[in-house]
Amino acid sequence: MNYDRFLNPEVAAVPPSGIRRFFDLASGRRDTISLGVGEPDFRTPYHIRNAAINSLLDGETQYTANRGLLSLRREISYYLKHRFGAPEYDPETEILVTIGASEAIDLALRAMVHAGDEVLVPEPSYVSYSPSVIFAGGTPVGVVTREEDDFRLKPEYLESVITERTKALILPYPNNPTGGIMEREDLEALVPVILRHDLMVISDEIYAELIYDGKEHASITALPGMAERTILINGFSKAFAMTGWRVGYACGPKEILSVMNKVHQYGIMCAPRMGQVAAEEALRLGRENDYEDVMTMRESYDRRRRLMVESFRAMGLHCFEPYGAFYVFPSVRSTGLSSEEFCSRLLMEKNVAAVPGNAFGPCGEGNIRCCYATALDKLNIALDRIAEFVKERKG
Amino acid sequence: MNRVTKLESSLLDLLKEDCRLPLEKLATMTGATLEEVAGTIEDLEKRRIILRYTPVINWDLTDRERVEAMIEVRVTPQRDMGFDAVAKRIYRFDEVKSVYLMSGAYDLLVLVEARTLRELASFVSAKLSTLELVTGTATSFVLKRYKEEGVVFEGDESDGRLVISP
Numbered sequence: 304m305n306y307d308r309f310l311n312p313e314v315a316a317v318p319p320s321g322i323r324r325f326f327d328l329a330s331g332r333r334d335t336i337s338l339g340v341g342e343p344d345f346r347t348p349y350h351i352r353n354a355a356i357n358s359l360l361d362g363e364t365q366y367t368a369n370r371g372l373l374s375l376r377r378e379i380s381y382y383l384k385h386r387f388g389a390p391e392y393d394p395e396t397e398i399l400v401t402i403g404a405s406e407a408i409d410l411a412l413r414a415m416v417h418a419g420d421e422v423l424v425p426e427p428s429y430v431s432y433s434p435s436v437i438f439a440g441g442t443p444v445g446v447v448t449r450e451e452d453d454f455r456l457k458p459e460y461l462e463s464v465i466t467e468r469t470k471a472l473i474l475p476y477p478n479n480p481t482g483g484i485m486e487r488e489d490l491e492a493l494v495p496v497i498l499r500h501d502l503m504v505i506s507d508e509i510y511a512e513l514i515y516d517g518k519e520h521a522s523i524t525a526l527p528g529m530a531e532r533t534i535l536i537n538g539f540s541k542a543f544a545m546t547g548w549r550v551g552y553a554c555g556p557k558e559i560l561s562v563m564n565k566v567h568q569y570g571i572m573c574a575p576r577m578g579q580v581a582a583e584e585a586l587r588l589g590r591e592n593d594y595e596d597v598m599t600m601r602e603s604y605d606r607r608r609r610l611m612v613e614s615f616r617a618m619g620l621h622c623f624e625p626y627g628a629f630y631v632f633p634s635v636r637s638t639g640l641s642s643e644e645f646c647s648r649l650l651m652e653k654n655v656a657a658v659p660g661n662a663f664g665p666c667g668e669g670n671i672r673c674c675y676a677t678a679l680d681k682l683n684i685a686l687d688r689i690a691e692f693v694k695e696r697k698g
Numbered sequence: 699m700n701r702v703t704k705l706e707s708s709l710l711d712l713l714k715e716d717c718r719l720p721l722e723k724l725a726t727m728t729g730a731t732l733e734e735v736a737g738t739i740e741d742l743e744k745r746r747i748i749l750r751y752t753p754v755i756n757w758d759l760t761d762r763e764r765v766e767a768m769i770e771v772r773v774t775p776q777r778d779m780g781f782d783a784v785a786k787r788i789y790r791f792d793e794v795k796s797v798y799l800m801s802g803a804y805d806l807l808v809l810v811e812a813r814t815l816r817e818l819a820s821f822v823s824a825k826l827s828t829l830e831l832v833t834g835t836a837t838s839f840v841l842k843r844y845k846e847e848g849v850v851f852e853g854d855e856s857d858g859r860l861v862i863s864p
Contacts, residue, residue: 326862339862430864479864606708606727613726656861678857679715683723 317437320430321662325646329656336685338673339656341479343544343629345603345676347581348596351543354584355577363576369568371400371552372579378586379552386594387511388525389535389554396557399564400574400582404509404538404551408473409435410563411505411534411553416441420470425456426664427632428475429507433664444469447666450634453623454483458492465496471503474523477510480663480672481632482608482625484514487521494526503559504533509551510628512542512597515605518626524554531556534563541628542597543585548578604629607675607682614686615673618693629676632660636669638696646671653688700745705730705738710747713739717751754847765818766795766811766840769826770804772833781805784831793821804836815839 307315322339329335346352370376376394383389392398401407408431416422416439424432426445433443444464448454461472476485497504504523511520524530538551553563567573589597608625615622615633622633635645642659649655660667675682702710708728712719725735742748757764773784781799788808789797796809808826812818822837843851 320864322862322864326860329861335861337859337861340859341863342859344857344859602708603711606712609729610723610727658862679712679719 314438317434320434322430322658325650325656325658325662328647329650332650332654335650335654335656336677336681336688337656338675338677338682338685339658340674340676342546343541343600343676344678345544345600347543347545347548348585350588351545351581351585351596355548355581358580359577363580365576367400367573367576367579369564369573370398371574372576372583375400375579375583375586376552378583378590379554381590382586383522383524383535383537383554385590387508387520387522389522390524390530392535392554393557397554397560399553399560399567400579401538401551401553401567402571402574403540403549404507404536405431406567406571406574407534407536407538407551407553407563408432408505408507409438410566411536411555411559412436412439412441412471413566414559414562415439415471415503417470419468421466421468423461423464423469423472423502424664425473425475425478427454427478427480427660427667427670428473428663429479430663432473432475441470442468445664445666446472448481448483449666450621450623450670454478454481454632455485455489456493458496461493461496465500465502469500469502471505472497474504474506476506476508477514477520477627479510479628480630480658480660480667481623481670482628482630483623483632484518484625484627485521485523486518487526490521490523490526493523494529497532498528502532504529505536506533507536509536509538510541511537512594513601513604513629514627515601515608516624516626520627534559539582539585542600543582544600545578545581545585548575548581550574550578550582604676607677607679610679610682611673611675611686614690618690619697620693629674631673631675632667632670633673634670635693638693640696642668642671649689649692653692655685655688655692657689700747702747703738705734706742706747709735709738709742713748713751754849756843756851758843758851763813764811765813765815766809767818767822768838768840769808769810769822770800770836770838771806771808771826772835773805773829773831774833775805776831784829787829787831788826791821791825793818793825804834 376398380392380394384391412435418440420441421444422436422441423446424443425448436443447460506523514520524533524535534555536553539545611631612622620633642661646657646659658672660670725732775781793810795811798807800807
């Protein structure tokens with residue numbers, strides 16, 4: 304049977320993620336060391352898992368409010384304000400708990416984007432933004448970021464792609480795949496452009512806790528005049544090693560949040576209660592012990608981050624210093640191979656999986672994403688193998 | 699009590715994970731110089747904070763005969779010396795791997811290793827029980843080791859993550 308007639312042509316035309324092909328290539332292989340993951344190698348801290356178990360044993364298995372448990376929303380409000388200087392979001396009207404940050408991004412786009420609207424997506428960045436814009440009926444427009452600028456978003460590049468149809472900007476920092484960050488002054492430079500063109504900002508700050516070397520996460524919501532035009536998105540996956548729990552959230556002006564909640568209410572109902580209970584425990588204990596779990600994991604990532612950067616540089620590859628997330632994004636141009644060739648051959652010849660940079664947008668070509676959230680002994684073996692591979696290429 | 703610096707604490711964490719990490723890597727990962735790392739480790743050794751670098755071995759996979767037991771020992775503490783003197787008497791035996799002073803129903807926990815069951819039995823009956831300050835022992839044999847020093851010996855510890863994810 305031919306199903307073409309039944310499929311929505313716009314949805315069907317969206318190409319599958321560039322990561323998918325590598326996933327298929329890599330998953331069939333044995334003994335591969337993967338630097339291709341996008342999640343922590345830690346398990347969710349025990350007390351968080353235990354809180355969820357106890358809640359289940361107590362029979363807390365019902366729906367929660369559409370917007371999520373009020374007690375969790377209160378914790379989120381406190382957390383964002385005290386940890387990142389975000390405004391004090393009203394737990395009743397300005398916070399929505401979602402199924403991971405992914406749902407929050409999708410909701411923000413669906414609530415705002417109308418047919419023909421353009422949404423700016425810095426490249427390289429996380430693979431879901433552009434397809435989500437398309438699914439919402441809009442047109443994604445890439446914004447170039449460059450290695451010379453440490454992959455920070457520059458106002459001139461932003462300005463250059465804005466049209467009268469531009470409605471929103473997705474701001475994904477700290478960035479996956481580059482590890483690049485935006486410091487306060489970098490964000491301040493964008494504000495005049497955003498205001499002049501009356502844009503909304505969708506600020507995906509899922510990696511906000513994973514920032515290194517004395518740098519501090521800067522949230523655009525903390526800048527004057529920006530909270531009212533920003534949907535702040537965050538979640539528990541990266542900071543608290545809770546990827547499988549699927550709990551994220553969106554915060555922003557109540558007028559937009561209530562429309563997002565409408566889509567959420569009809570499509571989802573609510574995020575799973577056990578995940579919400581676990582998330583609340585993560586923030587509650589974090590508030591009491593100064594986010595000890597997060598800090599311990601961050602310190603461990605930072606050691607591995609230094610090792611990665613140093614090792615790639617020692618191989619003669621250009622590797623800018625990533626101050627955020629848990630990825631390094633070295634350039635493989637000097638090997639004469641494209642990102643795809645480099646990654647395929649590295650996988651075939653040395654059994655190490657990395658993700659080609661162009662999977663994250665055309666300006667990722669020439670780089671590869673390597674995740675360092677992997678056990679140190681494996682990381683060391685992988686680095687040795689990559690060094691061998693590079694040496695063979697460069698002669 | 700020794701206060702450890704941030705560098706010392708990082709190095710202890712890293713060496714605990716893998717004590718064969720070369721100095722260069724330790725330096726890179728902690729952001730310290732090679733000299734600082736070498737000096738700090740030497741200092742940790744001198745202060746007897748780092749005592750030895752030993753591997754975690756799964757003897758069960760070898761054909762080496764080996765019996766381990768944990769012995770709960772009740773003793774009469776001595777005036778002025780408390781439990782220290784009797785602990786010392788006990789830890790001097792070659793068979794004894796570890797001795798801990800415990801709170802609770804007994805006083806000392808003694809981990810003992812021998813080649814055979816007979817050797818171990820004779821250690822308890824001939825050497826340990828006959829010490830005059832020992833008032834009683836309860837010996838439990840180790841049947842199987844599941845986890846030691848944070849390392850799981852058996853079972854699937856694969857990380858459960860997808861090989862590639864966005």
